[in-house]
Amino acid sequence: MRQFPKRKNRGENEIEYGRALEIDSKEALERFLQFFDSPAGSEREGSELPPRLKAIELENFKGVGERIRIELAPVTLLFGANSAGKSTILQAMQYVREILERRNANPDRTLYGGDFVDLGGFRNLVHQRDLSRRISIKLELELNRASLPDLVPEPWEEWQAGQTFDEQGIWDFHNLVQETRDRTETVSIQLEVGWSDVKQAAVVVGYEAGANGEWLARITASEDGRDVAIRLNKDNPIFLRYTIVEDLYALGDLDGWVDRGDIEDAPASKKAFFATDFLRSASPEDPTEVTDSSEQFDGDDEPENSMAYSVLGTMLYNVREAGMESPGQGLRQWLTGFDSALPHLGQLLAIPGSSKGGAANIYITREFTAFLSSMVVGPAMVIRDQLRKLRYLGPIRNVPQRGFEAALTPDEARWADGTAAWESLLTGEASLVDQVSEWMAHKDKLATGYELERRAFKEVDVGMLNWLLRAADPDAGVRSDPKLLRKLADTPEKLRLDLIEADTGMRVQPRDVGIGISQVLPVVVAALEPSASLVAIEQPELHIHPAVQVGLGDLLIKGSKENGISFLIETHSEHLILRLLRRIRETSEGELPPGIAGVSPEDINVLYVERSDAEQVVIHPIAIDESGKFVGRWPRGFFPERMYEALPKEIRARVDAKRRGDE
Template identity: 25%
Template sequence: MQIKSITIQNFKGIRRKAVIPLAPVTMLFGANSSGKSSILHALIYLFEVIVNRNADPEYSTITGEHLYLGGFKELVFGKDINNTITLGMDLDTSDDLDVFDEFISEAERNLVEDNTGWYPDSQTDNPSFELDIKWNNLDNKAYVSEYRSFVNGKPFITLQVEKGQKSVFASYIDVYHWPVADIFENLADSIKEGLWGPIPFHAGDTALPDATDRLKLDFVPWDWSAFFDEHPLAAKVFAEASLSQGLLGPLRLLQKKFAGLVHIGPLRVVPKRSFVAKRSPEKSRWYDGEAGWDGFYHGSKTLQQQVNEWYQLHFNCKYQFINAPKGYGVALTDTQNSYALLPSQVGAGVSQVFPFVVAAMKSDIGIVSIEQPELHLHPAWQVELTDLMLTQTNEFSAGKQFFVETHSEHMVLRLLKRIRGGHEQPLPFEAAQVQIIFCEIHEGETRIRSIGVTPDGDFNTAWPNGFFEERDKELF
């Protein structure tokens, strides 16, 4: 599965609604404090909402206490609790359709098919959703007030909950955008015409549906025999399974995708002599890079070989990484004289980029979010980071994605070169594999613009102020 875009509104410095296109490799550019990190933090916040169902996180399980989020009151635009944070995603699920079979048991499937002839196997390659997060001053907490799901860009189901209420209802259902039995078209017409009013779905104080369980339509204001009098139970089961596939299937896929999300911060630690690698580290250890050393030490021989080959062949590095002889962590050997060294005994760039290389190589990591991977790196190594990302997105068919905040023009220049087919091309790359996002401050808020790459390896729009222009000023 691929995340095709992220929608952000009223989050940190981003006031206006922005639909930000994402690709296997997405690079975020802009001046300092222009809002680049806000996009990555929105991803982390959405993780907390979707996976941990926490709309008011002070810290994230992804970053631990390394990154202070501060909860809704700190994250909402202008720190105004009367504002509503809107987040959403557009997904490409064309490679992950098995999830749509998880909302009905074999016995229920037989019940439906034997008694109705209907087959509850609807699917779409392009589901999307948006959710609104508000502050409830009655209970002093943030909550998801509205959840909107879409099928191929068209509204499908909208769930809502009123502040202080404990009942979630559907204010909109349109099954015309979701293939179900023709017999339910009358139901769709009745709902769209408002004949039933809001449809109660389940008890709760959040509009975010629970993707771990099928929808329960136990309290609807109609009799199922009105739609299929031969077997009302079969009609109810069919409706629950079909609607769940469209509403909850994408959430399940996203939760699986988020299980492979790591975020690496801008400053990575250099392991000390006493460093002990953890076999099952917390995700928060990725923020300062420690989990990269954990992953290498306890990783497979194949992973260790791939990391060392990248350093040798692409970085032209004379060091190789090995498990420390005394079992504490990772050491290095100088290939020219076989001396064993600690990470602190070599140049900072060697160890600073190490967690990123490991994360890129690990097959169980689906999303790598990183701030400034180029720190302490020579330009010759910076350009190789672009090749690393492009190569790994081709390597993994599961849809590996990189979201990178960077100031490196060397990385983007290599990207353009690979798209237009530079010499020594390691793999065929396409413009659709990359997306460049530029952030800038305008009238006190973050403005975001998308800069695409043409098949000829050039920008499809003029590059904003800074970066390449600054270099030209110094040269000429």
């Protein structure tokens, strides 16, 4: 007997099934070839890269009223005047993290910012502080080498396979749900948060999970969070397949068991068939002939004049036949235990099992529960995990005290003032210290004039020190003292960071040098320490010379290209962007200096943020071409202050008059 189907190990080392391939018909060969035409059967683009947040959409959040979408590149730069709304994107990510991590839709302090960040709660976050509005935030993620979490029910004993007479049916269903899930390349979640007058609290009233650019499941809740319903999108790309007649006829009529409105909501041009749709439109003489009333699927990767059908219907047919009770209107029977629209992360949906019994029926309903839970809850889990790896570095970084020691308990909030950067240098790998030192000192990098060194030492009392000095003198005649030697060996080792002047070799402490060094060093650590997925930095150029600001551009390129880190940078530095533009031009012309990774316009996203006359946050993307030049004009010119200051006095007067409207 073949081995009973097991789940794949969803880690990096995937365990393949030990099942022989059997092709006994033309139809079976067609299925096999179609599998290799799908994303699941081919090497997925970007599969060697870590997962990456690719976009965020905001509506009714802070200064954002109407919905806006912000694409996130490996390096995203936010320019604009003070209080224009540049921090809005970062605060939205912190808000989503609080909701997913602590189910807190009304936060003030955050996991990222600690005492450094105060969101002020829902009243302060909702646009114009209007409690009748609902905040909407959507995040999109490229999975790349990651995958959706495998939410597994209680263990299934392999011996139970022998209790069924339909082993082939189990294999078919198992392979169907696995192949469907493996088609997922991108995921998204959208949270809708409103104020509940009943609870006097903010409540997640809407949750949407998406896959491959389309919504897959939408959960809605009443204001008090008690009445929760879900809809599924049978036309999501992961469910669509080419028409195979025997599969279409295998489907029964689901009407009466599930409400069709709970599993579809797509434009007509993208609508896929269920079996019943196909059968109603097929010619009685030839069931393979579809009448003109049928619709054609117009996806980019499908053969011309092909028709798509949704395998969601096949799955639902199987679980119905396995004895699963009707989920009722709004699929409410599957949402037991919900107190809002937000699923409980890491938990299976409460989908009832088979009422018929039997190993095959139990397995199919369990497998469907795990599959649907992974597709509905999984996107929030992988995005939460990415937000856990977000590193926030605020605009004012702390200068360590003399004799600074790392805290015993890690706290991500200490990144906000830069303290965690110094702790990483004390407790992290020696290679990190070497990299940071090179970037700080090398003439082709930041060239700050300071190297960095980590030293280990032990504190001993004066009596032991005097004994060690005498013992080191061969003429002193001091005998060995085992107790003192044991005490010295048991004395704990401590670590200290020193800055070393490159010219003189003098060791100094951070408080002995200019403020710029202590401000830029945490930026360097954040870019080189590879455990983060997204690093958000406010004003990395603060207190540092323009020549150092230029070098930050190369630092961001290294962090994104070699460590897979995405950067979200709020900045006023023209020197930083000029270096990035230069590297784009040098890449296209093949003139990059040795050791610098190539960079394209797609790697850099420049956004100009301003407030409209109606006090709405407006974000202008500034495109870049292959020559490293901006395409189009900046809303207010590219750093016009520099040109203004260089104008003769009489021309400045005319410019001022024009600004006042005198001319």
